[in-house]
Amino acid sequence: MDELGVTDFQLHVLALMRAPDELAEPTLAILGADSVTMAERSDLIGRHFTIRPGVTEVLRAILSAAEILEGAAAEARAGDPVRYAFPAWPELEFEVSYAPSGMALHSAHFVRPRRPGPPQPVDVAPWSFLREDLPGAFEHIAEVDLWDTYASYTATDRSSHQRCFLRFAWGLLQEVSPMQ
Template sequence: MPAKRPTAPFTPLDFQLVLLRRMADHNPGLVEDARHRLGVGVADMREANRRWQAMLHAPRSRSALARYRSVLGEPESVTPRRIGDLDCEALLWSVPLWPELRFEVLVAPNGVAWNEWLVRAPGAPGPELRTVDDLLPWSCTVDEAARAFAPVRPLEGTAPTRWGLAFTAPDASGAARECAAEFTWGLLQRVAVRERP
């Protein structure tokens, strides 16, 4: 019986492929361009996602925070944050594919990670979001859209890594439009727009 080959470590590159795999459902063209920049093929992306899912669902899987530390290394920053009544820590890791963004994990005092998504890097300029036309795929994060078009209403995502926001935004003519924006890993994927009644 042949010896079992050791599995290669799961790397930051593999993690970026996991992020892209979920985004491919909405923006295959952008994902393909990103894959080419990373120098990997579709099979590499599928394999990275398969391995990630295996880690998530292993009988003795590590905590989310331990998993991210093992894959991404030590975070570039750890910042105390208060959200409503909850004190937590925000851990940030760089993501080479999106140098202006960071992968953020919010960790409760008991060590449980309760939110994991892409956010704008501290000090990086955010997009100017004034109209529906500014809402291009991959142009903004959940919190940027929420601030630009407040008030917003959260929408249930179609998967654990997906979020949605409903809000009103003007189009180029200034007419109010009802918008439903979909985000994957915190990054805008698409917006459905209709005229406000």
């Protein structure tokens, strides 16, 4: 089997996003891949997501080169979130919580890096806006669908009062469209 690494995992994340072409194509170029390679590498990574003993150790090994060590990282307990820096998304971090059983991921999603000071305003645009930003920019938020790495909502924009549909993958906005 080929050695799997951070680039392969990023290709897997990108493949599952079903991202708009205008975002996916430049990201593939950053990762040195095309859509065929993305599909192949994503399939290989996907095989490691099956619930089984030791899966968290395999995934941590795949992602180890991208791990962000913070504070007492050496003392982290099973189940504590671990953050990774991915070159394809340099403004964000990818946070993973591994199940204490060692048999699965508990959660995995994009987050903003921890920075001192108040949060900065964020554009409501694909790959700039996170699911965690919803309450600050929208009201009357209603979950439409929540499944695996995907989530979609309808919500009212606080500034324009426009009702919108928002689709997220890995906690990162993929699509926003006004509703009639």
